[in-house]
Amino acid sequence: RTASLKTRNHQPHLLCAGYCIAYIAARQVKSGEVKELACLVLLGLDQAPNAGSRAWSSMDGSLGYASRLSHREDLGGGLGAREYLDSASDVLVKAGELACMLSTAKHVVVYTGAGISTSCGIPDFRGPQGVWTLQRQGQPPPKASVRFDHAYPSLTHMVLVGLQRMGRLALVVSQNVDCLHIRSGLPRERLAELHGNCFLEVCDTCRREYVRDFEVPSVGLKHTGRACEHCRGALRDQCLDWDNELPADDMARSKQETDKADLVLCLGTSLQITPACNMPLRATRRGGKLVIVNLQRTPKDAKAALVVRARVDAVMARVARTLGVAVPPYVRVDRVRVRHVLLDGGMRVELKLLSVHGDDAPLPWLEACEVVCTPPAEPQLAQLSEAGGWCAQLHCPAGAGELVLTLRFALSALCTLCSASGQHTITLRAARAKATAAESGETELAFETVRFEHDLNAAIAAADGEITAAAAAGARGGDAHRPSLVQGKRKAAAPVAAAVSARPRRAARSGPA
Secondary structure, three states: OHHHHHOOOOOHHHHHHHHHHHHHHHOOOOHHHHHHHHHHHHOOOOOOOOOOOOOOOOOOHHHHHHHHOOOOOOOOOOOOOOEEEEOHHHHHHHHHHHHHHHHHOOOEEEEEOHHHOHHHOOOOOOOOOOHHHHHHOOOOOOOOOOOHHHOOOOHHHHHHHHHHHOOOOOEEEEOOOOOHHHHHOOOHHHEEEOOEEEEEEEEOOOOOEEEOOOOOOOOOOOEEEEEOOOOOOEEEEEEOOOOOOOOHHHHHHHHHHHHHOOEEEEEOOOOOOOOOOOOOHHHHOOOOEEEEEOOEOOOOHHHOOEEEOOOHHHHHHHHHHHHOOOOOOEEEEEEEEEEEEEEHHHOEEEEEEEEOOEOOOOOOOEEEEEEEEOOOOOOEEEEEOOOOOOEEEEEOOOOOOEEEEEEEEEEOOOOOOOEEEEEEEEEOHHHHHHOOOOEEEEEEEEEEEEEEOOOHHHHHHHHHHHHHHHHHHHHOOOOOOOOEEEOOOOOOOOOOOOOOOOOOOOOOOOOOO
16 A cells, blocks of 8 residues: 555655554544545545544645545546637637627526636546546545635636626526635525535524635534524534435526526536536527536537537636626625623733634634734733634723724735734723623624736636647647647627626526536
């Protein structure tokens, strides 16, 4: 085993640690789980089997989600199929055709898959270097360049928001669990998530939803240990495992809107996993058109009015430019609770930072916090950090009636802004009058931590550069792991008006793809 693992670039000391952990843990689990547990440890994934709500610290992209699913040999559909790129001229023509279809369609439904999130740094599942592809080959998982909780919505996510705001989008049906559609600002009523959401919890009693800023550790619709703020009902994760039924409400809404659609657009999905892969055909049976944008061939290509072999960001950038879509920036607003407790009759104050999602929830966007206390006496300075439990104590001068705390937040690498600040005022007179009782108070601060604007021209230029590179690689024999160039000629697209007015619109296979 050591010889076979050397080719996987594992560090020797990590291998030793992995074997030791697996050996120790094996004594505490059932014998049937030992093999899976050892594999998870050695691959550096997130969570051991049956670990409940305990999650390991690393949740890198789709890898963390995949590692928490039940083990399954049959992953459904094909894996690792070759990817292809249309020539730059063909992409230009096809994007024009798609823009023309969007401009005339009265009811548009979009199906999205993992391919719209790969530009965010999240690996796909069925591509040549996908998670399931490498798993079947016995290879280590692909490297994710970003964690789920650090990922920004892609250009495609934001173009869909722009189309929805123009009144040109009835529903997005997503097979992704990365929460990027919700983060992009797409209204919840315009989104159906067939495989769930790694950042979502739902109350058993009142069905209220909670979108978290951290990845919920469990999958399979399990109780998370948290309670609903409204009715105190138990909360469950909303990320489906292989054997879970698809959500009935989302399925019903997807079918209903697809039945009305005169245009269904499939973006970044291989259309292999039922029932989602067959649902777009509900529109074609009623005379609607199907458009597929995907690097791999799909089983539904023959049913499509248009098939584009290209990066979805490049296609949607051209569509947005042609239709004059106002692509909104991605803006993230984070919130933090600032709690204080007065001690010793108001002579000391304990300060603590807490997540709005619960006292035990993490603050993934926060790096550090500096607190400046300005009573009448000389200002005091305190540092709060994750290592210190986001907690610090300050001395309260005897003559001070109140403390004004200025909090300077150093933001983590997931943010485009480096810092933010806020104030928290503590009144001391009432606490000192009681002397024997500790008083507490809390303030919630909210501030923008991320503002990111996608560059349409840059996305188009990057895609054209990849096509040029694919052409050069093809002349040298190509690379099986990179898209190959498809040659072909198409007639010019019908002209599309530069400005298109918005029109009002009418409002179970189990497991993940």
